[in-house]
Amino acid sequence: MSIEIRHIVFDIGRVLIHYDPHIPFSRIIPDDAERKWFFANVCTHDWNIEQDRGRSWREAEDLLIAEHPTHAESIRAFRKYWHEMVPHAYVECVSIMESLIAKGYDVTMLTNFASDTYKEAQKLFPFLTLPRGVTVSGDTRLIKPDVAIYQTHAKSFDLDPAATLFIDDSMVNVEGARAAGWHAVHFTDPQTLQADLLSYGLAV
Missing domain, CATH: 3.40.50.1000 (HAD superfamily/HAD-like)
Structure with a gap:
């Protein structure tokens, strides 16, 4: 060339x-099917990419918790345990x-x-x-x-x-x-x- x-x-x-978000979440949501559903429907790629675009984690978490209140702890875990995703x-x-x-x-x-x-x-x-x-x-x-x-x-x-x-x-x-x-x-x-x-x- x-x-x-x-x-x-x-x-x-x-x-x-x-980078692998499944690392901490295999502990947080041990059931494979449930964890797969969570990433497909709650903390999705499209949701996460908006933090890459500059949206604050607080705003991102509040948005999802309003939609999925029963998953509040798991939603907050995404940022809380982010360091485990980059081992x-x-x-x-x-x-x-x-x-x-x-x-x-x-x-x-x-x-x-x-x-x-x-x-x-x-x-x-x-x-x-x-x-x-x-x-x-x-x-x-x-x-x-x-x-x-x-x-x-x-x-x-x-x-x-x-x-x-x-x-x-x-x-x-x-x-x-x-x-x-x-x-x-x-x-x-x-x-x-x-x-x-x-x-x-x-x-x-």
Whole structure:
């Protein structure tokens, strides 16, 4: 590939750190069917993404508790036990990121994350402070795959879209980056990521 990549942008959840809300909820709601129903009907993906867009947890909890008063304790448990949902980093991926930084590549991060839980994640995973900076959806009130968040990130960090490579575990977000004029790869595992980087002339 004859493209010169000067900027590398990492997603965070499920690329650098593991995220799984079932970890604490397997204890909070032990019955599999009941827990599946809870995530499908109460603390849904669509509900959670609004915190990534900037809605406060208090407002989010009040909204759901008004609709599902008998599930109030479980609803509040989502934020209360959030730290258990991010139990570990993906060490090999963090190594790749650190290697790129050490080699002088311009590395930033772009993530769908609630503002307060991102600050918590930085304390749990200090390597999140190593890149040049981060765009957090909860702070910008924009979320991937909206093209506007990629444009905001590029403007904030003075990135040339045509020289930018984005790494995300969600194909929809990869497509969003491409719609913004970036290069992008779909993250599946560290070995594939290394091969993808190499195809762009980025050795780690």
